[in-house]
Amino acid sequence: MSKMDKLLEAAKSAKFSNSERKDDKTFYYPARDQAGNGTAILRFLPGKTEDDLPFVKTYSHGFKGPAGKWFIEDCPTTIGSPCYCCEQNGILWNTEIKANQDIARTRKRKISYVANILVVEDKKNPENEGKVFLFKFGTKIFDKIFDKLSPEFEDETPCNVFDLLEGANFVLKIRKVEGQTNYDKSEFRTPSAIDKVNLDVLEDLNQFISPAKFKTPAELERRFNMAVGNTVRLAANAETNATENVVVRAPAAPLNTTSPSQDDVDDDVMEMMKKLAEDDEK
Numbered sequence: 225m226s227k228m229d230k231l232l233e234a235a236k237s238a239k240f241s242n243s244e245r246k247d248d249k250t251f252y253y254p255a256r257d258q259a260g261n262g263t264a265i266l267r268f269l270p271g272k273t274e275d276d277l278p279f280v281k282t283y284s285h286g287f288k289g290p291a292g293k294w295f296i297e298d299c300p301t302t303i304g305s306p307c308y309c310c311e312q313n314g315i316l317w318n319t320e321i322k323a324n325q326d327i328a329r330t331r332k333r334k335i336s337y338v339a340n341i342l343v344v345e346d347k348k349n350p351e352n353e354g355k356v357f358l359f360k361f362g363t364k365i366f367d368k369i370f371d372k373l374s375p376e377f378e379d380e381t382p383c384n385v386f387d388l389l390e391g392a393n394f395v396l397k398i399r400k401v402e403g404q405t406n407y408d409k410s411e412f413r414t415p416s417a418i419d420k421v422n423l424d425v426l427e428d429l430n431q432f433i434s435p436a437k438f439k440t441p442a443e444l445e446r447r448f449n450m451a452v453g454n455t456v457r458l459a460a461n462a463e464t465n466a467t468e469n470v471v472v473r474a475p476a477a478p479l480n481t482t483s484p485s486q487d488d489v490d491d492d493v494m495e496m497m498k499k500l501a502e503d504d505e506k
Contacts, residue, residue, distance in 0.1 A: 260405065265343075267394065289450075302432075383412070
């Protein structure tokens with residue numbers, strides 16, 4: 225292959241790689257202005273079947289290690305399986321050394337929820353209106369859902385926001401506050417019915433909690449060690465296929481559940497980091 229052919233191949237890959245990734249799911253996110261602000265009106269939809277919950281909860285990790293490589297992975301604790309990264313975080317946290325705990329904070333799990341939504345209004349992209357999308361969101365928005373399902377005060381009426389007839393539209397308001405994405409001004413409107421939605425087009429949310437979606441423990445350990453620059457353990461694994469007693473480790477301990485709560489992270493940022501992690505593998 226000539227240099228020109230290689231250049232064209234690389235250019236095509238850079239130009240079309242996103243659109244050619246057939247395994248990607250499209251998550252809805254409204255357009256934002258230069259200040260980072262955006263808004264849309266959404267309606268959370270019921271589960272695909274009567275037996276399905278209308279949302280799933282997932283965990284993931286996303287951090288850049290001291291070796292300059294990224295670790296962006298689905299966390300197996302999503303399905304109740306052990307996670308090597310969580311285990312290492314627990315070891316660091318339970319040393320009670322601040323520097324170690326600071327590292328554990330940067331590597332903590334990110335909580336995300338996934339639901340099907342109907343876009344009721346999207347002024348910047350009106351072609352989205354009336355369409356059903358997958359929507360990934362964090363704890364801030366989920367707390368608002370929970371508050372509607374189970375109000376804190378007795379004079380507030382519970383509302384199943386996922387119901388087509390008695391649910392409520394959700395006004396998504398995105399702002400930048402001190403450099404961070406903020407959803408505090410988002411709110412549910414008064415309950416109201418919406419036109420019938422074809423539930424056949426809903427995505428099966430169980431795909432996000434299927435065991436097949438998660439890497440094997442050995443692969444996750446390998447990728448973790450690559451990200452943190454643990455070449456001693458990587459070499460030992462390659463030669464002996466063993467992972468124990470290769471380096472001195474603190475006694476294993478459960479992850480301290482009193483560690484700081486999870487923060488929302490922009491999904492577009494996570495996707496960017498995931499791409500960088502995949503590039504590290506090449």
